[in-house]
Structures are given as C-alpha cells and as structure tokens.
Amino acid sequence: MQNTLAYRGAMILWVLGNLVSVFTITAVWLSSSGQNTLGGYTRPQLIAYYLFVLILNWLVIWHAAHYVKEEIKDGSIGQTVLTKPISYFFQNMAKELGWHTVSPLAGMIGLGIAFFFLRTHIQINISLENALFLIPTIFLGGIICYAISLCLGLLAFWLTETDALHGILWAGLFLAGGQGIPLSFFPVEVRHVLEFLPFSYIYSFPLEIFSGRLTAVEIISGIIKQLIWIALLVLLYKFMWKKGTKAYQSYGG
Amino acid sequence: MNRYLKIIFVNAKNCLIRIMEFRSEVISWSVFSVFWIFVFLAFVNVIFGQITAISGWTKDQVLVLFTVQELFIGCMWIFILPGVLDFSKSISKGELDFMLLRPINTRFLLTFRRFEFDQYGRIIVTLILLKIFLSNLNISISLLNVVGALLIFVLGMFIFYSLFFLIATLSFWFINLFNLEDLLDSVVNAGRYPSSIYKGGLKIVFGYIIPLAFTATFPTQILLGNENPGIFISAILIAAGMFFVSHLFWNFALKRYSSASS
Numbered sequence: 113m114q115n116t117l118a119y120r121g122a123m124i125l126w127v128l129g130n131l132v133s134v135f136t137i138t139a140v141w142l143s144s145s146g147q148n149t150l151g152g153y154t155r156p157q158l159i160a161y162y163l164f165v166l167i168l169n170w171l172v173i174w175h176a177a178h179y180v181k182e183e184i185k186d187g188s189i190g191q192t193v194l195t196k197p198i199s200y201f202f203q204n205m206a207k208e209l210g211w212h213t214v215s216p217l218a219g220m221i222g223l224g225i226a227f228f229f230l231r232t233h234i235q236i237n238i239s240l241e242n243a244l245f246l247i248p249t250i251f252l253g254g255i256i257c258y259a260i261s262l263c264l265g266l267l268a269f270w271l272t273e274t275d276a277l278h279g280i281l282w283a284g285l286f287l288a289g290g291q292g293i294p295l296s297f298f299p300v301e302v303r304h305v306l307e308f309l310p311f312s313y314i315y316s317f318p319l320e321i322f323s324g325r326l327t328a329v330e331i332i333s334g335i336i337k338q339l340i341w342i343a344l345l346v347l348l349y350k351f352m353w354k355k356g357t358k359a360y361q362s363y364g365g
Numbered sequence: 366m367n368r369y370l371k372i373i374f375v376n377a378k379n380c381l382i383r384i385m386e387f388r389s390e391v392i393s394w395s396v397f398s399v400f401w402i403f404v405f406l407a408f409v410n411v412i413f414g415q416i417t418a419i420s421g422w423t424k425d426q427v428l429v430l431f432t433v434q435e436l437f438i439g440c441m442w443i444f445i446l447p448g449v450l451d452f453s454k455s456i457s458k459g460e461l462d463f464m465l466l467r468p469i470n471t472r473f474l475l476t477f478r479r480f481e482f483d484q485y486g487r488i489i490v491t492l493i494l495l496k497i498f499l500s501n502l503n504i505s506i507s508l509l510n511v512v513g514a515l516l517i518f519v520l521g522m523f524i525f526y527s528l529f530f531l532i533a534t535l536s537f538w539f540i541n542l543f544n545l546e547d548l549l550d551s552v553v554n555a556g557r558y559p560s561s562i563y564k565g566g567l568k569i570v571f572g573y574i575i576p577l578a579f580t581a582t583f584p585t586q587i588l589l590g591n592e593n594p595g596i597f598i599s600a601i602l603i604a605a606g607m608f609f610v611s612h613l614f615w616n617f618a619l620k621r622y623s624s625a626s627s
Contacts, residue, residue, distance in 0.1 A: 121539020129544070129551040135567055136555040143562040146416035229566065273390045276397035283404045297411050 123215070127222035130166055134226050137162050142233065151296035156235035157323060158294075163226060163234065164322045165291055165315065170219040171212070171250050172314050173285075174258040176204050177278045180265025189360070201349060205258060212254075237324035245321055245331045252338040253314040257281070259345035260310060266349070269356030284309065290316025296325075310341045372469070373477050380480040395486025402435055402490060405557070420561040425501050427559070429589065432495040433514075434557045434581035437521065439487040441553060445526045446546070447479040453536040453545050461622075472615060476530070499588075506588060513597070514588040520600040521579030525553070527607035528575065530615070537618040556580030576603055 138159050141150070150158060183189040227234070260281050267274045286292040289311030295303050306312055317334045320326050326334070384391045409431055413424040422430065452475040455461045464471050499506065529549055536545075552575060560578035563571045571577045583596050 121535065122544050124539070125544050125548040129548040132548075132551040132555050136558065139562040139564070139567055140412075140419055140558050143420040143559075143564075144412075144416040145418040145421075150415040273393045276393040279397050279400065283401065287404050287407055292408055293411055297415055299414075 123218045126215070127218050130169060130219070131222050131226060134162050134166050135229075138230060138233065151294050152325070153294060153296070153323065154235060156233055157237065159230055160234045160236045161294060161319060161323055163223065163230065164319055166223055166226060167216075167219065168250065168253075168291075168315055168318060170215045172254040172257050172318075174205075174208055174254065174261045176208070176258055176261040177265035177274070177281070179204060179207055180262060181268040181274050184265075184268040184356075184360070200353060201262065201346070204262060236322075238322055239324065241328070242321050242324060242326070242331070245328075245335075246318055249318045249321060249331070249335060249338065252335065252342065253318055256310050256338060256341050256345065257285075257314045259342060259349060260284075263345065263349055263352055266352040266356050269352070269360055281311075284311040285315060288312065289314050290319050294319070310345070313338045313341055368469075369473060372474075376478055377480055381482055384482050391483040394483045398439070398484060398487040399490045402487065402494070405431065405435075406494075420559045422559045425498060426585075426589070428498040429495065429502065430559060430581050430585045431557060432491050432498055433518075433585045433588070434553075435491040436488065436495070437518065437556070437580045437584075438553050439484045439491060440518075440522060441525065442484045443481055443488075445476075445522060445529065446549060447481045448476045449526070449529045449533045449549075450546055451475070451479055452530070453533040456536045465619075471619075472530075472612070476526070502589070504589065506590070510588055510590055510592070513592060514584040517579060517587055517596060517600055518584045520604050521576075521584065523604045524576060524579050524600070524607050527604070527611040531607075531611040534611070534614050534618045537622055552577075553580060556582070579603070 141155050141158050144150075144155075148154065153161060180189075261278070264274065264278050264281060267277060271277070288295075288306045288309055295306055295312060295316050298306060307316075313334065317338070321331055406428075409424070409427060412419075413427070417423075419427055452461075455464065455475070464474050467474060532549070533545060555571060555575075556577040560572065560582040563577075579600060583600070586593070587596070
C-alpha cells in the first residue's frame, strides 16, 4: 500500500486514461445512428454499462503476469521457491493488494467526474437483490483474471519473450469479455462460444447483473461457472508451477 | 544541422542492429501488434452490426479512418514514443544528469535517442488494409490528396510529439510515471473515431487542447477528397504553438530540476 501511495502521479495518469476511454466510447454511442436499442441496450443503459466497466477496471484487473515474468527473469523467484512457506499463488496476490486497496479510492474521483458530466445520459436498472450478487461475482471475476494472468506469467519458465502473450488476456477481456463491447452485440452462435470462455466471467457476467439482464437462477448458475473456472485455473497453475520450478531448478543446478 | 542528422542516423542504425539481435522479441511484438489490429477490426465490425453510422461516417469510411489511425499509432511508436517514455524514466533513474552534460541540445537527444522498429509489421499490415478499405469506397484518390494527407499526418505527429513531451516533462515533479505509456495510448486511441463525435466540453478538450482530429480524421478527410485548405494553416499554427509551449515548459522544468547527484 505504501508503494502504491508513493506513486501518486501514476495514479493520476491512470484515472485520466480511464476517463479518456469512457468519454470516448460514450461520445461514440451518443453520435451513432441506427436502432433505438443496440444489443438490447438503450443508449443511456449502454453509457451506464461503460461507467460500470470503469469500476470493474479497478477491481478485477491484475498484472500478476508482469511480476512473475520479472521474478523468473531476474532469478528472485528462486528465493520464493526455496525459502518462503507461503503458496506463490497468494504471495503474488499480496503484491498487488496495495494497488487494489488504494486504486478504488482514486477511481472514485474519476467515476465522480465521469458521472457528473454524463448524469443526464445514464440509465441504471438494478434491483437491490441483484446488487448484492455483484459483490461475490466481482470478487470471483477478479480471482479468474488473477489466475489467468499468473499462468501467463509462468510461461516465462519456458519462453524468453512473454509480454506479447499477455496480450491474450487483454484482447480476451476487451473483445470476448465484455470490457470493450457487450456480448449481446455478437450473433447468438458467436455469443455462445464467448460465454464458454473464462473472460466473460470477469467483466460480462457482473455487467449483465448490473444492467438487470439476468434472473436469480441465471446469476447463481453463472457463479457456479465462475467457481468451476477458478478450480480449473488453479489446477493449471499448480501443473505449470510444478513443471516450471522443476525445469528452473535443473537450469540452476 | 549535419551533426544532428548524423546522430539521428547513427541512433536509428543502432536500433536496427538491436532488433536484428533480438529477432524473436521483434517477431512476437510484430505479431502482437498485428493481432490487436484485427481485434479492433472485429470490434468495429461488431459495432456496425448494431448501428449504421458514427457521426455520419459509414462503416467503410470508419474502417479507412481506423487504418489511418493505426498508421499514426505505429509511426508514433517507432519514432516518437520511445524517446518520450525514456525521457520520463531517465529522470527517476538519474540518467538525465549525464544527458545534460553532453555537448548537444538535450531535448534533441532525449527525443531521438531510441526508435522501435519492431512496429514494422503493424505498418505493413495497416498499409495493406488501407488499400483494401479505400478500394471498397470506389472513389478515385489523386496524388494531391495523398500528399495533402501525408502533410497533415506528419504535422499531426509533430503536434502530438510536443504534447506528449510536455506531459512527460511532468516527471520532474511526479517522479515515477510508470504508466505514462497507458495514458498516451488512451489519448491516441481516442482518435480512432471521427472527431465530430465530441460535442460541448469534450469538443474543447479533444478538439483544441488535445487536437485528436490531426491523428486520423483530418488526414482521412483529405485522402477521401474532403479538403479544407484552412486545415493546413491550422495545422502549421497549432504545431508551432504546441512546440513553443512544450519548450517553454521544458525550460521552466529544467531550471527547477535538482539532479540525482548534486
């Protein structure tokens, strides 16, 4: 947390970047011609959607891949493997907890600015019951994002250049996860495929709850799928960690 | 002048040699940047599955605009952003002191010390896509239009170089701006859409403070034959004004700089 607070300038830049993105996409929808509803959303609902994307950006995005890659490259992961009794899965998570604690506070300022300027263009449809479901679904979505990022970072055990591969996560979230565009914009057949992937459970699922588009049964079903994805990703992490540390130790001797 | 050109040439040559040494890194970044082009193309296609136009621009026109913007981003990443981002980092790393001691204009040195030629894949693919999307419009494009678009494109790069250099100068006060790249990306990506989408307060910000139209909208309009001679005069004046302001701020920051060593 101390580290995060030391980088106040970076936090300001991050808020500004998010504001630029949300104002841009809002301007696109407000100036677009066509039907009154787009993918089942009215334009005010769509703008509210992107404001919620702003909130999710603070809460569910993890950059584990970057830290893991750096530790593997500079060798400091050796200490982790040999000396620390805590699972690397949770160790790495702790590194970014400071950011995830402080960034929502900074993000609130950005959200406040965005909300102030867009308040006449927004429509929010969420019941109290569905709002309560948001907390666990966002939490679980964040875990899924973290686990994918961690696994991508562990590729550094075998590959010298992994930064480009991390783009799989960002592209997945942007196009297939609902961050860039609601999944309801896609043809039904494509949507079914995208909903099979883990990315939709990071952004799209909480966003659909927020937009009031899911029943309680669908929400509970979605939460179960989130848990299944977490279990699969943790198994993948354990497999990669075991194989990776074995290969890493054999290089080191 | 010869000395400065020679330094640019030597730095560029060294950067080219570097990418030859790290071929796998270059290839992976090229593939990555091309991959993102197709992600955004898919994005545009999905959007236009629901709408018919963005601020009067049809899908085919938006696709041309999008590729011009990608070209702009690619050229910025090759020629401008590496130097600007390194400038920001050099302050926190204490490297600026050594650059200030060199017998050459420091701003020039900071701007041109590094290039990222691994964006070449992006440039090639974007040019091919631009040709395809232009042919979809079934319009004839004259050499004059191409030259005019190129001129505005280059002036746009100069405008945004000055703007980004000004932002990077803030590193004198905010020592660690490790995510400056993300902000610059967001700003440049905002030019992906026709600049006429911005109204009211956003028009002031994205029209006059951050003149996004010069990244893609104006070059595309000229390319498609919608010339407005006033754009050229505006571009020259804005480019000169931006450079002047960024240089003033750079000198102001330098006077207040307390170095890492003394």
